[in-house]
Amino acid sequence: MIECGLYIHIPFCEKRCAYCSFFSSIIDETVKNKYIEEILNEITLLGKKNKNLKIKTIYIGGGTPSLLTLYDMELIFDKINSFFILDNPEITIEINPNSSIDIEKYPSFGINRISIGIQTLNDVFLKKLGRLHSAELGLATLEKAAKYFNNVSVDLIIGIDKSQSPEKDAERIVPYIQHLSAYMLTVEDGTKLQKDIAERKIFVADDDETINQYEALLNKLAKYGINRYETSNFCKEGFESKHNSSYWNLTPYLGIGAGAHSYFNGERYFNVANLEKYINGNHSGNDLQISERKKSIFEDKFEYVMLRLRTVKGINYKYYKEKFGTEFLSDYNIGIKKAEEYLLFSENNVSILPKYFLVQNEIIRSVLNL
Ligand code: SF4
Structure with missing residues (x-):
């Protein structure tokens, strides 16, 4: 049996947020219903093709998955349960506060983790981001989620404004x-945010201000036993x-779903990020994904090192050897020498020293000898 995760993409939102560059569009009931039908087809086809999988995690992301009706959810979970073997999986759903009405019913589908897009508890900043909910609704949703789930995650965005104090939000959260996941606001091409900044209608925090906000949040969360385990992620x-x-x-x-990426049998591929094509059956279940390529072992190692050095635990020598058959310290000896002063070596692991975490991109480039 192969241990595997499932990701299901729900690309619908009530309104586009000013900063968003994700693949999603404004919800239309007819299109959504056709989309759900195709999601069910893709699950069926993938399940029939891959009978040797043990599903360890399921993640329903978006977009705004909480826009699905309970009937949609029932259809999706019935299909997953019919075609895959679930091994006590972590099942997460992303929700938005303004579509959180049904969350008390989610545990009946096996959902045991909820991730809420709170972003900030300041109404002026929420408006600046183009979010539909208020800080009050964000907190009420959080309180409700905590009644029904013992694994609740919140997304925050930092760098929205130079006067932002995410550590104060953290105290209430x-x-x-x-x-908690904390993301630095990025100004993506083609977004309303980019246009508003270019026209000097709004201003956001600069890099130094954003780093100070990140540090203040990091320190505050640590006081509550919520520690960083990856650059943007903190937990008990x-x-x-x-x-x-x-x-x-x-x-x-x-x-599964339009625009969804897969890593399977050593291959990476993704479904076309186009609703019409997806609904017409252009997806991995029908072997019609638009991009597919086998990665070389060199590329896999490279990607692994890049992702793992963003985590606090870093790279475990034994795990690396089991995965790739070679020694990490020999494979990257030139880069490791270059970055030595920024790294923390222990008997089993190497990681980036905590004080250098926010300049990690440069350090990772050095380790990879780029
Ligand atoms: S709710 Fe999320 S996916 Fe939808 S527009 Fe806003 S940021 Fe983008």
Whole structure:
């Protein structure tokens, strides 16, 4: 049996946020229903083709998965249960506060982890981001989620404004959570945010201000026993996201839905990020994904090192040898010498020294000898 994750992409939102460059579009009931039908087809086809999988994690992401009806969810989970063997999996769903009405029913589908897009608890900043919910609704959703789940994660965005204090938001959030992801606001091409900044209608924090906000958040969370385990991810002990960790460990996962990526049998591929094509059956279940290539072992090692050095535990020598058959310290000896002063070596692992975490891109480039 092969241990595997499933990712299901729900590319629908009520409104586009000002900063968003993800693949999603405004929800239309007819299109959504056709999309769900094709999701069920893709699950069926993949399940029939891969009978030797043990599903360890399921992640329903978007978009806004909480826009699905309970009937949609029932159809999806019935199909997954009919075609895959579930091995006590971590099952996560992303939700938005303004579509959180059904969350108390989610545990009946086996969902045991909820990730809430709170972003900030400041109404002015929420408006700046183009979010639909208020800070009050964000907190109420969090309180409700904590009643029904003992694994609650929150997304925050930092760098929205130079006066932002995410550590103050953290104080109000920590009673309800086990996990927090903090992302630095990035200004993506073609977004409303980019246009508003170019027209000097709004201003966001600069790099130094954003780094200070990150450090303040990191220190505040640590006081509550919520520690960093990856650059953007923090949790109480034992609550690391198993699904995201599987990406960093290069364990296989199947992506279902338009634009979803997969890593399976040593191959990486993704479904076309186009609703119409997806609904017409252009996807991995029909072997019609648009990109497929076998990675060389060199590329896999490279990717593994890059992802693992973003984690606090870093690279475990034994795991690396089991995975690739060679020694990490020999494979990257030139780069390791170059980056030595920024690295923390222990008997079994090497990682980036905590004080250099925010300049990790340069250090990772050195280790990879780029
Ligand atoms: S809710 Fe999420 S996916 Fe949808 S537009 Fe906003 S940021 Fe993008």
